[in-house]
Amino acid sequence: MSLEIWTVSGAPSPWRAALGMAFKGLDYDVHLLSAAQKEHKSEAYLVINPRGTVPTVKEGDTTLSQSIAILAWLDRKYPDAPLFGGTPHDAALIWQRTMEIFDYLPDATSGVLSPIFFQGADQATDDLKAASERLQSELARLTGILADTLFLSGERPGAADAVAFPHVRLIQRAMETNPTIMQALGLTDLATVSPEITDWVGRIEALPNVAATFPPHWA
Template structure:
């Protein structure tokens, strides 16, 4: 039975779920919703996900609408290439890293990128400078892990990588498309900021099926 997946281009939550499927080599049908046209709030979509959020994953009579729950379900439904490791010790450590990233990195990223991408911020205000310091601190946590492991989940990609990658790649996107303000915030270049994170990004991007998870509108803008 084919997996059905509803997403919005560039939204981190569905991106992390898509990465979980990519890491497992799973095929799925994509239903791309337009946030601008509020398709995620349409009656048709609300009949599938009453919260009107993305992602939604559906297989048969199973429907899930929360990205971390989707990653956990994928490991039970498709045990090969586990996202949460092979052993109880692996599972505990990966769950801890996954939830620490989930609890701290999205907010730190949004505090910097939302004003730049969605509010037209063009200068490094005091609030943005403070937010950038918090974001750099969170990136330091990732750097410390990647100084010891190839992936945030350990020797192979897993749930922690799926949660972190969209946010890091959005930061890199801002470096590419909004270079001046990102430079003013001390976030000009990922290689200079953290070679460990930059190398990890390349490793994740080189994995099979990861390219198809990227936001379609990025290709349209190229």
């Protein structure tokens, strides 16, 4: 039985699931869907995932479509290189960090990047400035964690890193592709915002198999 994932290039949720598999060194088959062509809403895909969302991960009789559930399932199915730690204390800490990141970082990131990427915003409006302040506050929380540990999940990469990394990397991507508006919002480059986060991104990207999780259209 092969492990399969259905994804859309650049979408954070399936990227999380792919990172979980990469951290564990798992082989998996990728089904890349085109959002522009609405392939995630096609009849064939809706048979697999009736909500028409990504990701979907499938192995044998198991089909999952929520990224956090996928990470938890991966840990039970493939216990080596645990994503949620090896002790009750570690599990509690990683779950708390994972869910706090999940609850706040995606919305904060979207508040800045959605207007820029999808609406062509090129002026630092009051709304965007407020959104940038919220995002920088969330990045400061990550910086505080990374001041004391190599990864957000501790001494090895885990679920908290899988959830945070796609959003941080999308922020960095915006800094590279839309520098003028990002600079106007106080987000000049990642090293200026947080050396700790910059170093963490480098550690994640240096891990085996992580490069294969990157959005294909970035190439």
